[in-house]
Amino acid sequence: MLAWIMHENQQGYDVIAMASSERNVVGLDLSEAAIAKAKKLAASSANANSTTFIVDNFFTWQPNEPFDLIFDYTFFCAIDLKTRPTWASRMAELLKPDGELLILMFPGNSLRNLERFSRGNFVHFSLYLRV
Numbered sequence: 001m002l003a004w005i006m007h008e009n010q011q012g013y014d015v016i017a018m019a020s021s022e023r024n025v026v027g028l029d030l031s032e033a034a035i036a037k038a039k040k041l042a043a044s045s046a047n048a049n050s051t052t053f054i055v056d057n058f059f060t061w062q063p064n065e066p067f068d069l070i071f072d073y074t075f076f077c078a079i080d081l082k083t084r085p086t087w088a089s090r091m092a093e094l095l096k097p098d099g100e101l102l103i104l105m106f107p108g109n110s111l112r113n114l115e116r117f118s119r120g121n122f123v124h125f126s127l128y129l130r131v
């Protein structure tokens, strides 16, 4: 299974694109509006039965089983800096022991953005994931 954090404007496109008859994908967000839009869009997709959309808090949510893969699309770089260690331990809890974490950082195109959202964060990751 895959998990995905989505935004109201994103509407869950990636959850729908990644879902297949062999792959169940869960979309998670705090926003009821975001989940409602995603559910509506997914309903007309060919793999609607392989998608699940949940309104819950990433930091307290208790799924039935851990995930093979988690795709974090600009969630990590949107949360408060102080929350990052908790983010890392939650990711470790939510993944299977051999699970994979795929993270998309802020897709900025200026050097300043890359420095702030990408390079610095990779340093944080390597520290957190060793804990």
Ligand SMILES: C[S@@+](CC[C@H](N)C(=O)[O-])C[C@H]1O[C@@H](n2cnc3c(N)ncnc32)[C@H](O)[C@@H]1O
Residues within 6 Å of the ligand: 005, 006, 007, 008, 009, 010, 011, 028, 029, 030, 031, 034, 056, 057, 058, 059, 073, 074, 075, 078
């Ligand atoms: C920067 S947006 C992600 C952007 C999204 N991937 C997109 O492409 O539009 C961050 C998202 O995280 C959600 N979020 C923030 N805190 C959360 C939490 N504790 N649990 C679940 N979702 C949360 C917000 O509602 C928001 O939709």
